[in-house]
Amino acid sequence: MLKITVMVSGGGTNLQAIIDGIESGLIEDAEIVKVISSNSKAFSLERAKKHKIDSIVIGKENYPSQKERTKAIIKALGDADTDIVVLAGYMSILEADLIEAYRGRIINIHPSLIPNFCGPGFYGKHVHEAVLKSGVKETGATVHYVDEGVDTGPIILQESVPVLEGDTVEKLAARVLITEHKILCEGIKKVVESMLTYEGGK
Ligand code: GAR
Numbered sequence: 001m002l003k004i005t006v007m008v009s010g011g012g013t014n015l016q017a018i019i020d021g022i023e024s025g026l027i028e029d030a031e032i033v034k035v036i037s038s039n040s041k042a043f044s045l046e047r048a049k050k051h052k053i054d055s056i057v058i059g060k061e062n063y064p065s066q067k068e069r070t071k072a073i074i075k076a077l078g079d080a081d082t083d084i085v086v087l088a089g090y091m092s093i094l095e096a097d098l099i100e101a102y103r104g105r106i107i108n109i110h111p112s113l114i115p116n117f118c119g120p121g122f123y124g125k126h127v128h129e130a131v132l133k134s135g136v137k138e139t140g141a142t143v144h145y146v147d148e149g150v151d152t153g154p155i156i157l158q159e160s161v162p163v164l165e166g167d168t169v170e171k172l173a174a175r176v177l178i179t180e181h182k183i184l185c186e187g188i189k190k191v192v193e194s195m196l197t198y199e200g201g202k
Contacts, residue, residue: 002083002192003033005076007090010124012044014088014109017181018188019051026185030192034080036073038092054080059092070095077102084191087146088184091123096148106146107191109184111176113140113158118151128169128176137163139172141180143187156187 006015015035021027035048038059048055056076063069074097077085087094087108099106110118111127117139122130131139140160145153161179163172 021185
């Protein structure tokens, strides 16, 4: 069984998709061992509690220094014996020490077709605002490995989503989320399978 820690900041519909993906058997040989939230008010924490998943808040509110925050996250990941870190609506940038410690084992879901509408400042609804402003007819979602850049790591999976006439940020975000939930589960499944192949089981 590979151990997944999910890092969140908000509502946690992607966290819920992973929980459901594991419970339904879509994602095999993996379990969520911990949820780390950057925000004590995140609804994600309720979701974790409901499914009896251990959670911890590590954010600016309790760790104002970024160095101390990174140290606390690395400790929490280690305490949970984490194999894979999933950023599921996590709105902070990870420091290099953390990326180095978990290189090739951190994945992120991003609500656009990378390399479009990504990088610094493109997160959450800002992504969809920019998409609508640009007039493109297609957007999407991407699951990728995390490296030292912002949304620059190797792509694992991506899928397009149409932008429709009369779309608002809310309507478009809701349509993209459906695809996010699907490809995040498929992406985790792929990563788990490749890790088990390389590591010869665990
Ligand atoms: C999702 O759309 C996710 O892709 C995005 O925030 C939303 C979180 O929703 N993440 C980013 O923008 C990260 N750069 P959720 O809390 O319901 O999963």
